[in-house]
Amino acid sequence: MSVRIAVLDDYQHAASTMADWSGPLPGTDVTFFDRAITDQAELIATLTPFQVIVAMRERTAFPRSVLEKLPELKLLVTTAGSNAAIDLVAGGELGVTVTGTRAHPPGTAELTWALILNLFRDVAGDDARIRAGQWQTTVAGDLDGEILGVVGLGRLGARVARIGAAFGMDVVAWSPNLTAERAAEHGARLVTKADLFATAKVVTVHMMLSDRSRGLIGAAELGAMREDAYLVNTSRSPIIDAEALRTALTTATGPAKVALDVFDTEPLPADHWLRSSPRTLLTPHMGYVTEKTYRIFYGDAVEDIAAFLADPTTPLRPLVP
Structure with a gap:
């Protein structure tokens, strides 16, 4: 069975063009979501089948109440090097590895x-x-x-x-x-x-x-x-x-x-x-929404996923509480 990857909040339909999601990630199934899923129950229902989730900054929150209802989730990648909307403590307790990316300030x-x-x-x-x-x-x-x-x-x-x-x-x-x-x-x-x-x-x-x-x-x-x-x-x-x-x-x-x-x-x-x-x-939170930033965000996200799939014990850019 292929690994299912969800890429969230891709408002501009840009994620698929800012990185190579196929070559470095053979045998995976990547789904891009172009809308914000603000209802927690809908978010859980949508993401239940996915083993890997890529979150764009803090657009979608991942508190304990969400993480504990995603039993398939193994890797949560957030763009940038920190994310206050992710409960890192809960992730660690639930066996979810959280990694980040570089940024372009x-x-x-x-x-x-x-x-x-x-x-x-x-x-x-x-x-x-x-x-x-x-x-x-x-x-x-x-x-x-x-x-x-x-x-x-x-x-x-x-x-x-x-x-x-x-x-x-x-x-x-x-x-x-x-x-x-x-x-x-x-x-x-x-x-x-x-x-x-x-x-x-x-x-x-x-x-x-x-x-x-x-x-x-x-x-x-x-x-x-x-x-x-x-x-x-x-x-x-x-x-x-x-x-x-x-x-x-x-x-x-x-x-x-x-x-x-x-x-x-x-x-x-x-x-x-x-x-x-x-x-x-x-303006609609456009400060970090630039081409260079997105290429770094999504390029690093692909690297994080590839490294995790190769060896889950040595993730790239892990985030800890």
Whole structure:
């Protein structure tokens, strides 16, 4: 009997073209799923026959309640090197090996700047207006000389900060453990959290989601922002308090515009309030969705599967609790 492999959340029908699923995996049966399966019972019923599952980042969760009802599952591959939506402890107890892949980090930083530039220059709006017969109806803002506030100066935040400095922006940064020396290494000045939100023209979020960062940006931070400020989140949605953001966007408080690439529920439901919210620029979690990233993700996933099928005792890139 052939090994059955499920490749999940292949929204763009890209997985089959980004790696060779046949040559390295002879005798396997690969099924690509192009939709999100959000109902847990449906997910279990769909995946019950599969011995191998490839998950795209955290699009589909694998808690204990799912893993324990997939008795055929032997290998769960997640793209990238970590996945908070997989219960690694349960996987180990149930005999499910979990492996990861390499990644290509620049994509999210590049999308961050696409959003920032569109907030300043309203490229999408100008495109719509010129198609409607209009011409030069707005005046754009300038990046040079403005303050860029970076919340979280890790790998991605540092890249965003350096690009901001190249645009001539005054880059300030804050995170709980950030030092002045590290900030200076990336062309930024360390400031307090309060000062960052009160002074920055653009606040961009680049922190990992944890108990400490959940709800980090709430009513106080949003209310302290300049009336002409922009807020950008390409990190994780729960870092910004959802109700506080909704209040800020429907009242006179908070930033002038908000750009979001991440959401509490993904895909974003058709009736979600953000779809009709004023002062927003939305993209469907596209930060890491680039050709280079996908080729690394899926190419490594095939390598992980081939190695496991050859010798289950020595998996490539295993993830442990």
